[in-house]
Amino acid sequence: MTSQTILLQAFLERVHRRDVSVAIIGLGYVGLPLAVVFAEAGLTVVGIDLDPRKVELLNAGESYIEDVPTSRLAPLVQAGRLRATTDVAVLAECDAVSICVPTPLRKTGDPDISYIVDATEQIARYLHRGMLVVLESTTYPGTTSEVILPRLSDHQDGLRVGEDFFLCFSPERVDPGRTDWTTRNTPKVMGGQTPACLEAGQALYGVAIETVVPVSSPAAAEMTKLLENTFRSVNIGLVNEVLLMCEKLGLDAWEVIEAAASKPFGFMKFTPGPGLGGHCIPIDPLYLSWKLRTLDYTARFIELASEINTGMPRYWVQKVQDALNEASKSLKGSNVLVVGIAYKKDVSDMRESPALDIIHLLQDKGASVTYHDPYVPDVDHDGITMTSVPNLHAALADADCAIIVTDHSTYDWPTIHATARVIVDTRRTLR
Structure with missing residues (x-):
């Protein structure tokens, strides 16, 4: 039996015994649910995040993500299965680490993988024999092999992938607000840098996730x-x-x-x-x-x-302008109420929400804009600083036009349509 086989078998046996400590870098919509399912499967989990507020809340057993209720998180923290820290040095004690950091676009439209690179550099400082590294952050084909692997190998000269440590890519499949498909029961794709890497990745994730789907490589x-x-x-x-x-x-x-x-x-x-x-x-x-x-x-x-x-936000703003013209009003100087500003219904997630573009366009045309969203009490993003109006009914009555952007289930749509003077409905809330 080769040293490579011995190392892999030892890792697999520890996973089988649940004697594995897992680090999750990034405790957002992807990282926190993943940390929870690993901890619920009996593994010891430490979350790493640069945001001290998230760390403090998690260590107090309080959730800040809708998909993870506090009632589910708190027992894991109290049992010592899950904790959080801002100190990456804990990686030295971990058997595996999953990278769940953001991958935004730059203003030029080019990928910004700086968060992935930073996380990899930190992991490389504490990489040790038998460690499994899994990237979950969405990125372009080739990132795992061309960006992560060289950095890990360069920092720890002599450690060879597939023989001394394991490297995989397993893309997150999170749909915030869903209850039918969750982190646990959504099939998980896994690509390993080598067959041994794939076997290690499948074994670890198979403990917490019902179905792991293997593919031939990280790029696949x-x-x-x-x-x-x-x-x-x-x-x-x-x-x-x-x-x-x-x-x-x-x-x-x-x-x-x-x-x-x-x-x-x-x-x-x-x-x-x-x-x-x-x-x-x-x-x-x-x-x-x-x-x-x-x-x-x-x-x-x-x-x-x-x-x-x-181009759709511009289309709908034109619809607001047309609707106001029909009511013998100009968009400039009119009061426009945006109903719902989260990017999808029944969540507070504002990332890339088209409502932000709609608000900007309305303001650029001289409208006075307010919003209501039961999930987003205030917003300070991309130059927009606003607070949700406290009384939707009164705001609808006062607005010259209401534009429905997010179709939250809590809204009483017949009443909204009956109350608004002029309405533009981007979601077809009344069939």
Whole structure:
């Protein structure tokens, strides 16, 4: 039996005994739910985050993520299964580490993997024999092998991947606010740098997640994630364009979509809206598009879908202007109420929310803008500093126009439609 085999077998045996300590770098919408399912599976988990507020709340057993109720988190903290720290030195004591940091786009549209690089540099300082490193942050194909692996190998000269340590990519599949598909029961794709790496990654994640789907390499797993979100982006772009086309043709786009959805095969229903939001769909396809540009290839579907989707806020602002004109009012000087500003219903997540673009465009045209959102009491983002109006009914009565951007389940839609003087509905809340 080779030393490589002995090291892998020792790791697998510790996983089987639940005698493994796991670090999670990044305690947001991805990292915290992952930390919880590992701890619930009997592993010892330490979360690492630069935000002392998150660390303090977690160590007090208090959750700051809707998908992880405090009633679920607190017992794990009290039992000593889960704790948090800002000190990366704890990595020296950990058998495995998962990287769950943000991967935004720069203003130029290029990928910003600086958070991944920073996390890798910290891990490299404490990398040791038998350690498993898993990247979960969405990125372009090749990042694990071309960016992470060289940094780990350079810092720890002599440690060889697949023999002395293990390296995998396993893309997160988090949909905030969902209760039917969670971190535990959503199948997890896993790509290892070597067969031994894949075996180690599958074993660890298999303890906490019901189904692990192996693929041939980290790049295949990276591409899988981008395909998933590109599929959604392109189809949302298509149905948004259907809305524009139906308007030109004098047709009701929602009627057409509902009728098409009656087909039991060969069609998947998507609906128009105010634009794309969230941590994945507006960003991930552009990672793939950028990577392909470096290979002298234009991802035409991705770029066209992005063009259509990013243009939707402007389309809906024009609808507000048209609706006010019909009421013999000018958009400039009018009071416009934005109903819902989270990027999707029933969550507080504001990342890439199209409501922010809508507010900016309305303000640029001289409107006085307020908003109401039961999940977002205040917002200070991208130059917008506002507080949700306390009384929705009064705000609707005072507004010259209300634009529905986020269709939260808590809203009484018939009453909203009956109260508003003028209404623009981006979500078709009344069928």
